[in-house]
Amino acid sequence: MTEYANKGTQIRFFNSMTRRIEVFKPICDDQTRIYSCGPTVYNYAHIGNLRAYVFTDTLRRFLNWKGQTVTHVINITDVGHLTSDEDAGEDKMELASQSMEKDIWQIAEYFTQAFKSDLSQLNVLRPTLWSTATDHIHDMIAFARVLEDSGVTYELATGLYFDTTKVPNYGSLALTPREGQEEGARVDPIAGKRNATDFAIWRRSPSEGKRQMEWLSPWGPGAPGWHLECSVMSMKYLGSRFDIHTGGIDHREIHHCNEIAQNQAYAGHAHSGANGWMHNNFLIDRSGKMSKSKGDFSTLSSLIARGIHPLAFRLMCLSTHYRSELEFSIETLAGQLVRLKRLVGAISSLSQQVESDSWMRIPAELGFSSGAAFTYPRTVLEQKLSPHGEKLLDGFDREMSEDLMTPRALPFLDETINHGQLCAEEKLRILASMDLVFGLKLFETRRCDLALRPKDASLSASEVEVLLEQRQQSRRAKDFSNADAIRNRLHAAGIEMMDGQEPSWEWRPLLR
Numbered sequence: 272m273t274e275y276a277n278k279g280t281q282i283r284f285f286n287s288m289t290r291r292i293e294v295f296k297p298i299c300d301d302q303t304r305i306y307s308c309g310p311t312v313y314n315y316a317h318i319g320n321l322r323a324y325v326f327t328d329t330l331r332r333f334l335n336w337k338g339q340t341v342t343h344v345i346n347i348t349d350v351g352h353l354t355s356d357e358d359a360g361e362d363k364m365e366l367a368s369q370s371m372e373k374d375i376w377q378i379a380e381y382f383t384q385a386f387k388s389d390l391s392q393l394n395v396l397r398p399t400l401w402s403t404a405t406d407h408i409h410d411m412i413a414f415a416r417v418l419e420d421s422g423v424t425y426e427l428a429t430g431l432y433f434d435t436t437k438v439p440n441y442g443s444l445a446l447t448p449r450e451g452q453e454e455g456a457r458v459d460p461i462a463g464k465r466n467a468t469d470f471a472i473w474r475r476s477p478s479e480g481k482r483q484m485e486w487l488s489p490w491g492p493g494a495p496g497w498h499l500e501c502s503v504m505s506m507k508y509l510g511s512r513f514d515i516h517t518g519g520i521d522h523r524e525i526h527h528c529n530e531i532a533q534n535q536a537y538a539g540h541a542h543s544g545a546n547g548w549m550h551n552n553f554l555i556d557r558s559g560k561m562s563k564s565k566g567d568f569s570t571l572s573s574l575i576a577r578g579i580h581p582l583a584f585r586l587m588c589l590s591t592h593y594r595s596e597l598e599f600s601i602e603t604l605a606g607q608l609v610r611l612k613r614l615v616g617a618i619s620s621l622s623q624q625v626e627s628d629s630w631m632r633i634p635a636e637l638g639f640s641s642g643a644a645f646t647y648p649r650t651v652l653e654q655k656l657s658p659h660g661e662k663l664l665d666g667f668d669r670e671m672s673e674d675l676m677t678p679r680a681l682p683f684l685d686e687t688i689n690h691g692q693l694c695a696e697e698k699l700r701i702l703a704s705m706d707l708v709f710g711l712k713l714f715e716t717r718r719c720d721l722a723l724r725p726k727d728a729s730l731s732a733s734e735v736e737v738l739l740e741q742r743q744q745s746r747r748a749k750d751f752s753n754a755d756a757i758r759n760r761l762h763a764a765g766i767e768m769m770d771g772q773e774p775s776w777e778w779r780p781l782l783r
């Protein structure tokens with residue numbers, strides 16, 4: 272562990288289970304084990320889902336920065352679960368297979384790769400382990416047999432069900448108690464279910480027609496219920512008690528309550544899985560722009576196609592605390608692109624002021640993208656900092672340690688850049704250290720990478736940069752007709768000039 276890792280602010284996280292902010296104490300000293308619920312791979316990931324992985328990645332990077340070795344497991348749900356969390360409705364994977372006229376296994380493989388590619392574009396570190404549901408069917412059957420033997424299940428014609436009255440405090444994680452709630456009117460209730468909150472452990476295939484994905488089991492051919500895989504895989508790889516379980520806030524009400532019930536029935540009541548449960552809030556769209564009819568900004572590739580760099584989306588996520596709703600707007604996103612570009616530009620001019628940049632290559636050598644568990648030695652900061660530098664980094668540490676308060680930690684980047692009493696090299700070392708946590712690739716990205724890629728390809732990114740510069744010169748020289756001609760050319764290429772606006776808005780993608 273590095274010197275810095277041993278000091279600094281005590282980490283405190285909000286635990287959804289206890290509903291308060293608590294001091295974070297890993298079970299094993301300097302090792303943290305995290306399980307994150309992954310996607311069901313029947314479609315491209317929605318940017319609201321991607322927010323969950325930017326959050327988890329920031330959590331992991333910050334723990335690394337504090338000297339923790341993090342073992343991180345994310346699952347891939349490639350067994351279709353149903354269009355409702357309530358075990359009714361149609362199988363999402365089977366539906367995708369029908370509509371895309373592809374084999375269900377091809378669907379799973381295709382969207383798994385698309386998801387991983389999204390994460391890599393968002394600079395999300397590869398987890399220590401990707402665990403795939405279909406690789407664990409036998410483990411799930413064995414787990415379900417233990418549940419059956421312990422008397423918490425019952426069998427119906429449709430499969431094996433968990434009786435949620437058999438575990439104490441079922442659903443205590445949920446914000447909304449579900450007792451007495453009727454199953455949604457949209458889906459058929461399961462005949463014979465004893466309690467509304469009971470859920471499928473094993474879904475038996477319907478007698479008519481064969482499912483594309485099904486396995487033999489003691490309860491007939493079929494597929495595991497969705498909640499089972501997370502209990503089985505988290506326990507297999509992280510143990511029956513690990514440190515943090517993450518997921519979107521929508522998982523808090525049903526999926527995670529069911530995981531906890533399964534864990535308790537399997538391993539004893541003390542074993543609810545994780546010590547800490549952390550949930551990120553929704554990404555919401557008041558503008559309606561994410562809908563297909565109004566332009567469709569719902570996937571990462573749809574943003575990229577409009578000239579938004581994926582790391583601008585990462586920056587947008589970091590600009591709102593993970594437990595708050597993140598309000599999506601394309602204008603905000605365009606503003607974050609400009610902010611990112613300014614940060615990259617400032618760092619590049621600081622770099623020009625220092626003689627050697629050998630230290631800047633260190634982060635890459637640490638294996639940022641390697642899947643192995645590792646700690647970040649504070650190599651970039653081994654040299655002693657000045658009291659001003661210490662103060663900046665301590666401020667950053669304080670905000671991040673308080674339940675990952677990224678919106679209040681981000682301004683430390685600007686404060687460092689603009690600091691009047693630090694030399695360029697010390698600024699760079701501090702910025703590099705902060706970016707280990709933010710993951711914005713401030714040192715690896717070039718300004719031209721962030722330049723807009725005009726849709727009509729008549730202009731290259733560097734040509735755009737040149738035109739922007741020429742336009743500025745024309746304006747300074749009061750040659751407004753030339754400035755206007757350049758503006759029109761840029762406009763045709765999908766770039767809107769933001770003269771007379773907030774100073775940070777030099778230009779943005781033309782929002783159409």
Ligand SMILES: [Zn+2]
Nearest residue numbers: 308309501526
């Ligand atoms: Zn899960």
